[in-house]
Amino acid sequence: DVKVTQSSRYLVKRTGEKVFLECVQDMDHENMFWYRQDPGLGLRLIYFSYDVKMKEKGDIPEGYSVSREKKERFSLILESASTNQTSMYLCASSSYRARRVNYEQYFGPGTRLTVT
């Protein structure tokens, strides 16, 4: 089974702190994604990566950066956390080489971040 893990389920940080959210997948997937989920807005893509050291901006990259130094690990960084970044953050991965043709995304359990 594909497993995507995230470093924390719940996180509380102060405004202005630098925050790292870590995501690890164990299926050798090329693609990894970071989303934030807010009520009424669904999931919005922050950044994604299709290879080590490669990244592309999603729909809402402002205030975030990412790092992918190893294939299995994709980190989301909030350089200076703000209260409007309080949200649920979901990591996902997928593969071009999927045996199923749908290239579905596999999700981690999510990190609920509160910035006070």
Place this chain on the structure above:
Amino acid sequence: AQKITQTQPGMFVQEKEAVTLDCTYDTSDQSYGLFWYKQPSSGEMIFLIYQGSYDEQNATEGRYSLNFQKARKSANLVISASQLGDSAMYFCAMRGFNFNKFYFGSGTKLNVKP
């Protein structure tokens, strides 16, 4: 532009009845995929069902079926014989030609009443 629309923020259904969750999409891609995910209160996203744009038959997975109407650009999820464990958020999503990116709707919260 790619867009997914779910117009039902919340729905109630009686246990053992069938329920349809609506999803419409907008894309100019000829090849695309449509997905439904379930998100229980615990937060994890569970893949339910997939429909490819060139699939002629509607997808089915156990109690889940996808009512795909390509001309109307709709991909409604039908859950038959609802169970209490079906209470969750349900998200419709689309993968376009650029299969790196998924587009998600705003979700429908389903409550199954005993």
